[in-house]
Amino acid sequence: MNFQNKTVLITGASGGIGKATAVAFARSGAKVAIHYHQQQIKAEQLRNSLAGTGHITVGADIADAKAVEEMVSLAIAQLGQIDILVNNAGIYKEHPLDTTDYQDWQNIWQETVNINLIGAVNVSYCIARHMMDNNRGRIINITSRGAFRGEPTATAYGASKAALNCFSQSLAQHLAPYNIAVTAVAPGFVETDMTRSLLESPQGEAICQQSPFNRVAHPEEVANTILFLASEEAEFLSGGIVDVNGASYLR
Template sequence: MNIDFSGKYVLITGASRGIGRATAIEFAECGAHVIVHYKENDAAAMKTLSMLKGDKHFLLKANLDDPFLVERAVFKALKKAGHIEILVNNAGVYKECDLLSSTYEEWQMHVNDTFKTNFIGMSNLTYFLAKHMAANGGGKIINVSSRGAFRGEPTAPAYGASKAALNQFSQSLAKLLAPKQVFVYVVAPGFVETEMSTSALKGHKGTEIKNQSPLNRVAKPEEVAHAIVLLASEHTEFMTGCILDINGASYLRS
């Protein structure tokens, strides 16, 4: 199976680190021009950029929590690239909060901050780029969810809820946008070796977490990146609306 994104631009949010960086590297390997989006970590974003094969890649800095900055970022990206065929909504935050011991103020912060990045920011960016794709012959949108949307996240309830919202949002858009040749997918990883999961994996529950999978390990960022690249390819049109589990059989649903 040949995957070739030559001449196409992909915008990957949260590409300064982790899954986003691995995804940027894979897209560049397959000939895409990569727009490396990030929030604030200039050094890490520049490192990602330096790791990309090919040309015409560029950085895009924007805090997705701010709707005005999202609009400005889209304007900047389209002005520079001219067109964007693929969007990977990968940026996300994981914040813990114990409902039983938190103050009401802490609880408000937990829910609002998580949803601002994981759902509202992602949906605002999608608003602009889905319209752009629909008006320009089509495109692909791949949203990064989590196993937690299905399994539950008792210590991070807003995280699980934000990813469940992302799943449903993606499926609604898959139905809406298919006639415009815009295809929408979700990948739902379990634990992945990135900064987001470092403290959990290095903590006293590290071994227990790895043993949740019969492979006795967690995913590598590249494994999620490969699935994203496959979904962005021309071979997966009829998979639109799917949610692809990438969790090493640690949580199976049927």
């Protein structure tokens, strides 16, 4: 896939799926805006390692609506335009109802929804208004299989990702007249820095066995799916939610 002369903004791009996606887009010729919140050094190291030139880093607390607006404006000003948005930033926090006190429950729900859902919604708004002016674009939202199978000890995570799926499909219908395609990617477990300790724990073998491939996804496998959805050829997949879970959960 060739993304020469295309620009991409990836939120939460300093590690994991976001990092792999930035690497893949840069190798395919795109200029990449790497969003980070607290991992500025990692984001800058990634920028310096990418193939090609013209890549940038942009920092913002994705839960802060004003910071999102300023971050998007900065990315557009530096790159000239944004052709592709990948909403990847997100958090996962365990909060089993039977062992979590009420105040912690409130705090985790609010933080999770603010980042996983409202943050992605606000970035999408700012970028979509820009894309509408250009009469083209791609928006890919990273959700989760947890949106479908449930997350019994991380209910806020599952709910936020389910809402992001619905938002993606609603936006796909609204933005199609502007030649903007919107899709979602719903991974299962992915081997990242965030999950490595869990995968190396006694639970790791059981997690791998959830898939008949007896492993979890590599970040590059999710990134390759994202690149395909961002391509010109994938326009008619708009509104789709693509499972990348190695048949660990079927719907």
